[in-house]
Amino acid sequence: MAVTRRGMREGKRLLSRRIRAVLAGGLVFGVGATITLAAWNDSEYGTAIFTAGRFDIVGATDGATFSSHPVGTPAALSFSAPFSAMAPGNTSYALFSVRTANPSVAGTLQLSVTSTAGTGLGSYLRYGVRAIAGTACNGTTYAAGTAVVPDNSLMSVGGTGTQAVAANSGTTVNYCFAVTLPAATDNGAQGLTAIQTWQVAGVSS
Numbered sequence: 001m002a003v004t005r006r007g008m009r010e011g012k013r014l015l016s017r018r019i020r021a022v023l024a025g026g027l028v029f030g031v032g033a034t035i036t037l038a039a040w041n042d043s044e045y046g047t048a049i050f051t052a053g054r055f056d057i058v059g060a061t062d063g064a065t066f067s068s069h070p071v072g073t074p075a076a077l078s079f080s081a082p083f084s085a086m087a088p089g090n091t092s093y094a095l096f097s098v099r100t101a102n103p104s105v106a107g108t109l110q111l112s113v114t115s116t117a118g119t120g121l122g123s124y125l126r127y128g129v130r131a132i133a134g135t136a137c138n139g140t141t142y143a144a145g146t147a148v149v150p151d152n153s154l155m156s157v158g159g160t161g162t163q164a165v166a167a168n169s170g171t172t173v174n175y176c177f178a179v180t181l182p183a184a185t186d187n188g189a190q191g192l193t194a195i196q197t198w199q200v201a202g203v204s205s
Helices: 005-037 139-144
Strands: 057-060 091-100 107-118 126-132 146-154 163-165 172-180 194-204
Touching: 057 194, 091 139, 091 163, 091 194, 126 139, 139 172, 146 172, 163 172, 172 194
Parallel strands: none
Antiparallel strands: 057 091, 091 172, 107 163, 107 194, 126 146, 126 172
């Protein structure tokens, strides 16, 4: 059967509408797929600033006036008489108090000997150190204290154990030093001198 020119035109228009319909459907499907894959989102963030503390200890020879005594400028301990003219059997006492500065974190202390100098009296002397309650350092308070350096130690012997100090000047360790020229010391010690330097080393905790 012969196809008329009009029929051909109608057929082309029908095919064109079908193609447009298919393309339009594809576009609609594509948009729908995009909406399906999308999602809302949100986030939370946290931050912090960290600052290092400090550890600092200070000392006082009177139990009240605290300051730093770095290497080369040690505190001069105030020994009781007769430290400047010791005779056999004499014992002399001195206080040295240590605590943390404010501000400072807490820590521990340990007493050691830095040097023993002079003209030789140090080899004759004996000593001990005790941690005492309060700042009155004498024979009575020394006897009631807690041993840091054993009695009758050589001047080269350091402390045993450690002592705790609280943060921000919260507690004080009062060291009571007792230095003795033994009763049996011979005449060779006459006129000699001793220069003793101790160190209290602190470690933060």
